[in-house]
Amino acid sequence: xxxxxxxxxxxxxxxxxxxxxxxxxxxxxxxxxxxxxxxxxxxxxxxxxxxxxxxxxxxxxxxxxxxxxxxxxxxxxxxxxxxxxxxxxxxxxxxxxxxxxxxxxxxxxxxxxxxx
Amino acid sequence: xxxxxxxxxxxxxxxxxxxxxxxxxxxxxxxxxxxxxxxxxxxxxxxxxxxxxxxxxxxxxxxxxxxxxxxxxxxxxxxxxxxxxxxxxxxxxxxxxxxxxxxxxxxxxxxxxx
Numbered sequence: 031x032x033x034x035x036x037x038x039x040x041x042x043x044x045x046x047x048x049x050x051x052x053x054x055x056x057x058x059x060x061x062x063x064x065x066x067x068x069x070x071x072x073x074x075x076x077x078x079x080x081x082x083x084x085x086x087x088x089x090x091x092x093x094x095x096x097x098x099x100x101x102x103x104x105x106x107x108x109x110x111x112x113x114x115x116x117x118x119x120x121x122x123x124x125x126x127x128x129x130x131x132x133x134x135x136x137x138x139x140x141x142x143x144x145x146x
Numbered sequence: 147x148x149x150x151x152x153x154x155x156x157x158x159x160x161x162x163x164x165x166x167x168x169x170x171x172x173x174x175x176x177x178x179x180x181x182x183x184x185x186x187x188x189x190x191x192x193x194x195x196x197x198x199x200x201x202x203x204x205x206x207x208x209x210x211x212x213x214x215x216x217x218x219x220x221x222x223x224x225x226x227x228x229x230x231x232x233x234x235x236x237x238x239x240x241x242x243x244x245x246x247x248x249x250x251x252x253x254x255x256x257x258x259x260x
Binding site for chain 2: 034061062063065072073074075076077080082083121123125127133134135136137138139
């Protein structure tokens, strides 16, 4: 079974608008962490935001926020006020205690295109 | 700060050749990882290390070997390259394996096996 599911292969948004990138996860562990990484066309992986399974508040980092719905096992990334530089691949990833915290498992990614 | 440095950036191998992908980090991180990213897919863990002298297999270790003789270096060895190993390879590091510990990635190595 897929541990991390990103159902949107591609998303389009106009500059200055908000966009939500979906991520659902599968785990029976109580202790886990969820990450979002950005991969621009240059190829490097850039950490954006982290949400722990015990965190009561949704994580925020500047224009990025994580809409964490534990019961639904979803961890959607919200980008507010999109910029042209936000065009990139976005990956959701998870660490679980039971499979070893060393193992960060990635989804297949969503390609975001921001238009002027 | 250099962070995580990978070399080479690009390489073309013939089937059956061998090569070593180099990875070094200057952040004194204990944990290091090798991932591969196939076209249109997410990253898959090949091998990881929790400290010098300690390595373990990830999700897709077949056809690869690693060693960790120092904290800084974590080379990945491909023996008898096959077309299925055509991929982009990322080295990463983190200070610990804590739940909230983010990974720092290198810029990747694009490998083609023809």
